[in-house]
Amino acid sequence: MTRVRRRWNGEFEPSTEDQALKRRLILREAAAAFNERGFHNVSLDEVAVKLGISKTVCYYYFRDKNHLLLSCVEIGFELADHALAAAEASDGKALAKVVEFTRTYVKNITSELGTCAVLTDLNSLNEADLKAVRARQRVFSRRLIKLVQLGQEDGSIQVSDSRVAVSWIVSAPLMIPQLSQLWQKQGTAWLADHYAEFTRRSLSAR
Incomplete structure (x- = not known):
């Protein structure tokens, strides 16, 4: 039945x-x-x-399925913006700020609405919405790149290319849906701490 x-x-x-x-x-x-x-x-x-x-x-x-997808993307931007704003306002050197961004961002996207943030189907948006989303992504990336560059200047971060570093930082969490069984067993705090530690090790000055 x-x-x-x-x-x-x-x-x-x-x-x-x-x-x-x-x-x-x-x-x-x-x-x-x-x-x-x-x-x-x-x-x-x-x-x-x-x-x-x-x-x-x-x-x-x-309105339609495109509106649903766009609304999911909007949640992703809100979660990322909140995490980056908190990191930018925190004390300490730039490395600590980037690490804190990673930790908070991962916590956010493993929250109740977090799955909305981790989408790989952006190209399915209509042309006008996709253009606006890509522009917003570039603005966000520039903010995070600036933070990494500040770390290069204050000596806390050592990377050859700040843009490549930022690309890794924001793209690595996209694997989270595929690791759901692991992080759901260990807990979201565990996952956030591990991503933060990976970020620290990747960017730290040797």
Whole structure:
């Protein structure tokens, strides 16, 4: 006998008026499916079925699947911006700041909505949205590159190319979905500390 899913997966009463909570649950479910099977292999119907709601409800919160993907990307930027702003404002040399960024960023993307941040299907966005996302990525990268360059100047960081170093720092966490069994067993704090330590060892002046 087919099991009937409870509306909204039973995570809260269907009568709740908390629109943000409902929107977040749709995002979380969609992002998990995108990461597991790829953007083009997931339909809004599938997301709706998993949540025990109609596709019409999905359309109430999101214009289309592109809007869903873009909203996931926005969460990724928010998490990364928050982590970098906190690191920039912290005390100490630049290496400590970059290490703290890595630790906080990994903690953020392993949070409830973290899977929304770790997406490799950006090219599936429509042309205008993708162009805006790439521009925002460049702005973010320049901020992180500047932090690494400050470390080269204060002697705490020793790398031959700050751009390559930053590319590694921001791309390494993209493997987290593939390591889910490992970090879910060890815990998110353990994973964040390990990524932070890898960053320290990679950038430290010898």
